[in-house]
Amino acid sequence: MRKPIIAGNWKMYKTLSEAKQFAEEVKGLAPDPVKLDTVICAPALFLDQLAQVVKDSPVYVGAQTMHSESEGAFTGEVSPVQLADLGVDFVILGHSERREYFNETDEAVNKKVHAAFDHYLIPIICVGETLEEREAGNTTSKVEGQVEKALADLTADQVKRAVIAYEPIWAIGTGKTATSEDANEVCGAIRAKVESLFGQNVAEAVRVQYGGSVKPENIEELLTMEHIDGALVGGASLQPASFLKLLEAGANA
Numbered sequence: 001m002r003k004p005i006i007a008g009n010w011k012m013y014k015t016l017s018e019a020k021q022f023a024e025e026v027k028g029l030a031p032d033p034v035k036l037d038t039v040i041c042a043p044a045l046f047l048d049q050l051a052q053v054v055k056d057s058p059v060y061v062g063a064q065t066m067h068s069e070s071e072g073a074f075t076g077e078v079s080p081v082q083l084a085d086l087g088v089d090f091v092i093l094g095h096s097e098r099r100e101y102f103n104e105t106d107e108a109v110n111k112k113v114h115a116a117f118d119h120y121l122i123p124i125i126c127v128g129e130t131l132e133e134r135e136a137g138n139t140t141s142k143v144e145g146q147v148e149k150a151l152a153d154l155t156a157d158q159v160k161r162a163v164i165a166y167e168p169i170w171a172i173g174t175g176k177t178a179t180s181e182d183a184n185e186v187c188g189a190i191r192a193k194v195e196s197l198f199g200q201n202v203a204e205a206v207r208v209q210y211g212g213s214v215k216p217e218n219i220e221e222l223l224t225m226e227h228i229d230g231a232l233v234g235g236a237s238l239q240p241a242s243f244l245k246l247l248e249a250g251a252n253a
Helices: 016-027 044-053 081-087 096-101 107-118 131-135 141-152 154-160 180-198 200-205 216-223 241-252
Strands: 005-009 037-041 059-063 091-092 122-127 162-166 207-210 231-232
Touching: 005 091, 005 162, 005 207, 005 241, 016 037, 016 044, 016 059, 016 241, 037 091, 044 059, 044 081, 044 091, 059 122, 081 107, 096 200, 107 122, 107 141, 122 141, 131 200, 141 162, 141 180, 154 180, 154 200, 180 207, 180 216, 216 231, 216 241, 231 241
Parallel strands: 005 037, 005 231, 037 059, 059 091, 091 122, 122 162, 162 207, 207 231
Antiparallel strands: none
């Protein structure tokens, strides 16, 4: 049985004091890590201090992106070496906002995924379609293509440890959510694609999250679905009370 994972993506929100207060409130109430992986993906500025706040607690710290190179003349970027040195455990890669606003390609995402594994970071690999692609009936082909390119040249063991987040772009921050059946169908297609590339054992092990206007009111239904192993959460992860409700649902899934 796959362990659920709930990851909060704070995006460009919170000050350092707000971030530390949030972590202090959540770390003592987060579920047992045997039942659930709890991840806070914070702005890079806060990762060092957050890692110190949650040390020896059930909460993991994640980054929201990173460069694929270990070091170099890349002004403003953060390397996987730097993240690992801070005690970061997870990193979101290929989020639709990174693809849209910062021109990240599938090939760039694949390089970052390799770099994450090279430095013992667990990648949360985001895939998803636009509203236009969905209405044209291209959801499955778009998502499968992103999955195949993101996982290119990885080992089976690496893919087992990866997390894939299905985030329909039309549902991110819009208040719209895919029905649990629709989300499960696409997450199932992702798992089937992994099976075609790496075999059944890998497909059964890899965790697939859903993301897109997830909130306490809809998470329980989403987590009853066969192929949904957790959630990548935006707005509902910004307040301790709502985030803890999501964690409770995940631990009881």
